Amino acid sequence: MDLEPLDLKTLAAFSLDAASFIEREKGIFIFLCDNYASAKALYGNLSFFSSQKIFFCEEIIPVSLLYDLRQTASAAVVTTPISFFSKVPEPDSLLNSFIHIKKGSNFSRDVFIETLASYGYERTNIIENENEFAVRGEIIDISNADSLYPVRIDFFDETVEDLRYFDLNTQLSIKSIDAFTVFPVKSNYYPKTINISESVPNSVLYIEEPETELLDFLNRGTDNKNSFNRILNNLNKFYYFNIKKSSIYYGIKNDTGNNIGEKFSEIKSVNSRFAEKLKYENGKLNLTLIRKIILNLINKEYKVTVVSKNEIHRERLKNIFASIGLSEEEIQNGLFKIINGNVSSGFISKKDKLFLIKGEELFREHLDIVSESSSRLKTSGLDYFKSIEELNPGDYVVHDEFGIAQFTEIRNITLNGISSDYFTLMFEGGDKLFVPSEKIYLLHKYISSSEDNAPVLNRLGNKSWEKAKTKAKKKIEEIAEDLKVLYAKRMTDRGFAFSPEDEEYREFEENFEFEETEDQARAIKEVLRDMQGNKPMDRLICGDVGFGKTEVAIRAAFKAAMDGKQVALIAPTTILVDQHYQNFKKRFDKYPVKIAHISRFVKKNEEKEIVKGIKSGEIDIIIGTHKLLSEKIEYKDIGLLIIDEEQKFGALQKEKIKKLRYSIDVLAMSATPIPRTLYMSMSGIRDLSIISTPPSGRKNVITEIANYDEEIIKKAIFNEISRGGQVYFIDNRISHLDSVRDRLAKIMPDIRIGVVHGRLQPEKIMDIMHIFHDKGYDILLSTAIIESGLDNPNVNTIIINNAEKLGLSQLYQLRGRVGRSHIQAYCYAVTGTPVENISPEQLKRLVAVKEYSELSSGFKLAMADLEIRGAGNILGGAQSGHINSVGLEMCMQMLKEEIEKMRGVILPAQINPEVKTNLSAYIPKSYIEDEKTKTSFYRKLANCVTINDVENIKKEFEDRFGRMEDSVKNLLKIAELKINMKNCKVSIIEIKDAEFIMEFHNSAASIFERLIKFINDKESSSEYIINFIDEFKMRLRFKHLDSKQDKIEKAKIILQRLYGYVNI
Structure with missing residues (x-):
């Protein structure tokens, strides 16, 4: 589908005229554009030029917009064919169905929940899609298609205490709002529906002359044409507009037209061709000439406006213009401005005395808008094996100390007046083990090497589990020895070092029609850094379908081709080869790069010529199926191999690819990486870049x-x-x-x-x-x-x-x-x-x-596939028995530890603190009912490293679930205390009425002398009496301790003081 049939070079000029008309005439103006690209560009331009409200409707007309239009004296609505012809409720039934919620308002929460269900909202535990709602205690979350973000309503009894937007991905609040309107989303809720132009009396309709999508819609059947004619007959007046003809036509029912619109052909477009005229012969911009042109226009009292994409862009433009003596402050009467905005192109208008130009049309190579502060993605393959958050009743788990069991439920148990949550595990013979939620770190989801329905459960009390772990560890050590050879080879091999990015590369980068996501930009930087290094690149780009992996490959291919090296891209299917070929041809169309493709779609005689071209070096980039790995293909000087969906190739092809890895740069791409791929990245044999940020505007399927x-x-x-x-x-x-x-x-x-x-x-x-x-x-x-x-x-x-x-x-x-x-x-x-x-x-x-x-669920699906099908030969076929006996995650953890040793990394002591207290610390069902969510938070708390981590969880609790109950507050206090314990190498604290007993980890032997200094500290001895019970156990007996004093807080203060001694 051609999304850009419109000539955008004059659209900005038309938009200026249209915006002036809207400002002058007032009223409701509806613009029916021919296609989405036209509508999006027109919306951006009108928003830039007009101070009136401008609305954009992509797919449906939001019901809330209809309400707003009836309350507004002047506004413009830009629609696509899809949205314009969608049906909307008639005004009377629409107005009677709205529920207006304001901060501080009072109404029945229970009745409101019933109303949401009757309006067609689906109740869920966590909102993930439009038109859903979730209830958690005093919190109600709602999402609908009309709202920019889903909304969180925080009740206090029957009063709306707060209203907040929240982010669908993080589930965290973004900002408070004053009011929110709820309306029905059930498709058949309204008995009668009409068109938007009929819904808004006295609206003025502008119709772009049909050429693509609108024409296709009208040609689909007589019903569509009849409906369109009925709409036009009921309007007071409407206009056709045609950008290419620079005119506006009055709509006549016999489809002829009289030109009554003011022609704007004297408004000349300013675009990248204008910038080309300002360049020296060496391609650099003639800044002296730019300064002369702008000052000449200002002397003629033209307003010169430079439009920037964002604030970073604007600051760079200000610096560039300041370097040639042009600044907003020094030019009088506001005739020179640099402002943020979104316009399709620049233009010069004699009528309005306006010269407008987009900043990147002039300074493409100077405006790299990707943030330099983006840090390297610190995600290893192992992180994607940590899947306990997805634990469901009936799942098999591995307990570090007791082996393989089946998880049955989370049970709340009260012992001696103290309540806690326990993970209930069933072992061989029906034996049960209740694992405290604070020891969730001992549990891992069981993943085997095959599709066997159920693993063999371990029996509590025998030695089979310890034997299985010992055997598995021995095999893992052998694997690590083999990895040493591969890792050393990778570190010592030498490859071709490509040149740094230059102006030509910057120009190619700017021609990308979309703005890179943060992850995509980071992946590009990592690939280029690898290519510019001395060792051959071997990097995997992982990202969901449609997240922009291909553009990363295109940038790498451009760098290689412009440095005189050949590029081969291998894809698993002929259809995909053809699509890559079309995309590469489009992106490289302005550059002297010859691209060809080989597949069964290419005729034999053409293929022969292409093969000759590859051998002679005439072809720079070749795209094909596994044929490119055959013996008959000889490359003159290949420098980069790109592999799309590598997991789909057979063993023979993978072996050939493996041989190439040690001599040229290799870039692989995958949406659902197989476990072996993640394992290779974790071991350091391959580098990994992850693109997890979806493109702007993308929606869940x-x-x-x-x-x-x-x-x-x-x-x-x-x-x-x-x-x-x-x-x-x-x-x-x-x-x-x-x-x-x-x-x-x-x-x-x-x-x-x-x-x-x-x-x-x-x-x-x-x-x-x-x-x-x-x-x-x-x-x-x-x-x-x-x-x-x-x-x-x-x-x-x-x-x-x-x-x-x-x-x-x-x-x-x-x-x-x-x-x-x-x-x-x-x-x-x-x-x-x-x-x-x-x-x-x-x-x-x-x-x-x-x-x-x-969006970005590819890794979760890879893990789900792993659970269903098994891990296969992730560690080699001979090791599958060891995976089955201890589970994949334990194998991977063992492997990671061996690899760290191989690299000479000293692993820190593993301290998992335990707090013995008489406080109930757990998440009650009344606070979080969903067990998956509850498990996820227990895991988050176990993984906290800093006090700030705990503070963030506290904020998330209050935000998503409302006021915390005492047991939840206690849970957070203990989590903070455990972080202090880790810092001081304390493994157990037992809190009694008037004394604390602290047991140190055996790694604390090296700080024994510092502990003695702490004991002899005058401030410490004035508050409590300290003595050692044994080598690693210390008792602190308080001289004066108020029974009402928070003992957890007191313990934190003591540990903070102790930290000053043990970490000198």
Whole structure:
């Protein structure tokens, strides 16, 4: 789909005229743009030029916007074809359905919860999608499509004490707000619906002359045309506008037009071509000429406005202009300004005496807006094996001291008046072990090396567990010895050192049409740093589908090609090869880089010429399948190998790739890394960059599991096509595709269906794909051939038939084909066998793909796949028995310790403090009901390293769950005390009425003399009597201790004083 048919060079000029008209005339103005790109650009421009309220509707018209428009005298609404033709409630029923919530208002909390359910909001434990609500004590969280962020309502009895926006990813509050409006989200709640132009009386409609999306919508059927004509007939007046013709036309019902709009053709565009004219022959900008032009315009009383993207950008522009004697302060009458904003391009208007230019149109190479302070991502492969947060009843776990058991529940137990939460574990023979929540660090989720249904449980009280650990550790030590050789080789090998980034690279970087996410920018920096080093790069880029891994590869390829080295990109499928080829051609179109591709889509005679070009060095970048690894391909001077979805290649191909690793730079990309890949990165054999930040505006793909039902399928397809989109329908059995097509054609006769699979001729596949891309088909019926890398932003519904027969990685990759734009996407995992009859493993896969539907869930899905299928030969095939006997996480922890020893790292003493007190310290069900969430917080508290970490958890508790109960406050106090204990090498504190007993860790032997100094301290001896019970145990008896005094706080003060002695 072509998202940029509009000539944006004159859009800013039209927007200035339109903004002036809005300011002058007042009223409600609706702009129906031809496509999303036009609408987004127009919205940005109008927001920049106009002081009136400007609203942008991407997909649906928010109900709250309709309410605002009826309360507003003047505003503009920019719509896309999808949003304009969506139905909205009529005014009377709309106004009666709103619930206005203000800070300090009083109403029944219970009635409000019932109302939310009747309005169509789905109750969940934690909000992850739109139109959901969650109740936790005095807190109610609500999300809907209209609000910029979900809202947290904090009640005190029946009073709204606070209203806050919160972040969907962190679940933490962002800022307080004064009011919030709740409205129905149920699709059939309103009995009568109309169009937005009918909902707002006396509105003025501007329609961009149909060319692409709007034209396609109107051509879909007579109903759409009739609806459009009815809307126009009911309007007082409307206008067509055409940017390319520089005019506005009055709308006449017979589709002819009289030009009554003021022509703005004298407004000339200012863009990058203007900047090109200001360059010296060596390509550098002629700053003297720029200064002369600007001063000349100012002398003619033109307002010169330079627009910057953000504040960092603005400061750099100010410095550049100051270097040539131009500053806002020195130019009188405000004729020179540098301001932040979003405009599509610059222009000069004689009528308005305005010269406007975007900063990057002039100074591309000087405006690297990526923050220099971005630190290296400190995430190791091992971190992704720590999965106890996902613990569910029935899961198998490994207890460090007692072995493999089954987790059954979290039980609250009261002993001697002290209540605590315990993880209940079932061992062999039915024996139970109750593990205190404070010792959660002893538990790990069990992952084996295979799909065996259940592990052998250990029996409490025998020595089998210790024997299993000893055998596993011995094997891990052997593996570590082998790794020494690989690690040493990597450290000593020498490769080609590429040159630093230059102005040409900066220009290529600026041509990227999107702004990099922080993670993406960091990954690019890490790759370039590796390439500029002396040892061959071997880096893996991990990131969810659509998170920008390809652009990282493109930047690396540019650097290699411009330094005279050849680049090879290998992808697992021919379709993905073709897409990479198209993307690379587009990005490199202005540069003297020859790009070619080899796959079965390329004819034999063309392939021969390409092979010759690779050997001669004529071809700079070659993209292909595993054919690029064959013996017949000879490279003249290859410097970079890029591998997309490496885990999909066979053993033979992987072996060939392995040989190349020691001689050239290798960059691999993956969305769902296999365990062995994470293990290699953890061991230091490979470097790892993680892109976990989604692109701006991206939404979670709503995922549903359903039995095959033609009504569900029909509704899903109809909803997508009615909003101007297209559908992928996946069935991985080629023999079934014809019958599936016939069934779809029967239930929806007017739908255009294209069919594609791997046995078609290459030319046929490409023809069908291109027709679908150009919207010639509504549905692409396909096998899983499309699972890797395809990018079509207009496809936002995918139906996966017989989903239970696909692997979790396949399901995840297929779902990633949709949701690659601003539009809400949907995935329907449809089962051929009724859900209640599929195997447990199949059900686990489907539940996992539904559960992990949030953005950046690729690693969680990789872990879920690991649990379902097993770890395989992550440590080599011969070691699978040892993984089974102790679990993967313990094996990985052992390996990490061995690797640290191999590198000469001295591991700190492992101190897990214990506090013995008469205080109840736990999270009650009345505070956090969901056991997963509760487990997650117990793990967070166990992992706290600093007091600030505990303080952050305290803030999160109060923010998400309301006022803390005493048992939760005690839990946090003890967590802080434990951090002080670790710092002082104290392993146990027993708090009694008038004395504390402190037991030191055996690593404290080295500080014994300092402990003696602490005992002899005058201040200490005046408060309490100190003596050693034995070598590592100390008693502190207080001379005066108020029974009401907080003993935990007193213990913290003592430890803080002790810290001054033991850490000199």
